[in-house]
Amino acid sequence: MDTRHLEAFLGAVDAGSVTRAASLLQVTQPTVTNRIKALERWLGATLLERLPGGVRPTTAGHSIVAPAREIVRLSGRVRRIAETSLRPQGRLCVGASESLINHRLLPLIEYLLLRYPDMDVSLRLSTPQGALAMLRNGQMDCVFMIGSGPSDEDEDLEHRDLCPEPFALVAGGRPGTRAAVSSMLVTADIDVRHCGGLLNEAEATLKAGRTLKLDSITAVKRMAESGIGVGLLPEVSVAEDIADGRLRKVVDWLPATSTHTRALWRRGDVGHPVLDAVLKAASDVVSAH
Structure with a gap:
């Protein structure tokens, strides 16, 4: 055949x-x-x-x-x-969420392009759930996402934590936005299986009457800025908004669940030269930022 x-x-x-x-x-x-x-x-x-x-x-x-x-x-x-010769070459499809592409992975892609010109690494925006599904069916070779611990459903996958990735609860910070904090929690870039403890802590802290999960960090920011809900987002994705006064932290929140940016790949795929090069570069580059 x-x-x-x-x-x-x-x-x-x-x-x-x-x-x-x-x-x-x-x-x-x-x-x-x-x-x-x-x-x-x-x-x-x-x-x-x-x-x-x-x-x-x-x-x-x-x-x-x-x-x-x-x-x-x-x-x-x-x-x-x-x-593949000793110099890594070939194709690799990498999936990641919006916050990680914008704030963690661009330096990694630049590093790979400069160091390994024969490698063809494509980066695809996806929700954590969608990226994991494509990883398992072979449409992606590696996924970067935010997680807090191993999942019982991930026995077929390997993962490596690269750097801490804390979350923040944020609301509108400019004058004229509603003073009262909404009881609705709005979030993105969270996979419940990997960050369920963090989500539960945020809901308990806020006493959230409702939780809305979106696919867009920008949409979550806009809802939080306009006072429609309180955003639960990675701190790295809202740092500039807080500095500019568009958003503010609702509480000085230190959750018990620690979250990290991590790389995931199929168990047994190590030995693929391009994947090994990407994982090593991620450990060197992402961990340093």
């Missing part, structure tokens, strides 16, 4: 169309069609249902999506290791 056949099948599943899959894979549409047909002949099963507007996986197709992704991922890893 040729892994290119699996890549063609997965491309059609993800894109919902053979034509769009061909564009993504940078091959012709007949090439994608022929590869999928070859895979179907090899398996003796129809994998895609042809529809007027595209394609969708059959029951048999659904059943092989996850193992097909794993085969493609492992095949790519073997290929990268075989092609």
Whole structure:
């Protein structure tokens, strides 16, 4: 079985169309069609249902999506290791939340670009939950997020804490904003499985009547600044807003749950030269900022 056949099948599943899959894979549409047909002949099963507007996986197709992704991922890893010399080279997809991209990872990316010109590291903005899901299914190779401790659900992952990442409770700081502190807690960049203790402490401190979780730090800041809610955000993401007077700390809060910026990767993936280089650079660069 040729892994290119699996890549063609997965491309059609993800894109919902053979034509769009061909564009993504940078091959012709007949090439994608022929590869999928070859895979179907090899398996003796129809994998895609042809529809007027595209394609969708059959029951048999659904059943092989996850193992097909794993085969493609492992095949790519073997290929990268075989092609990699002593100087790290190749592709790596990294996922991170908004606060870490803006305040922690830009120096890391600059460092990698200057030190390893043959490396192709792409950085994708994602929620912690979305990034972990993509890490597990092979769409990402490494994830940076904020966490407070190991999760029982993460036995398939390894992690390394890079630096402390404390949170702050903030509200509007400019004259004219509501003086009374809202009882609604608004937050972003928190994964409940990894920072659940911190969230519970914030809700208890604020006596929050409601907690609203958003995907955007900017939206949380605006809600806090306008007095709609109290923001629970990493201190590094609100330091400038506090200094400029747009936001203020609601309480001098020192939670018992300590949180850190951490890198996560699939257990067993160490030995991938590009991943090892990124993890080492993260320890050197992120820890220093």
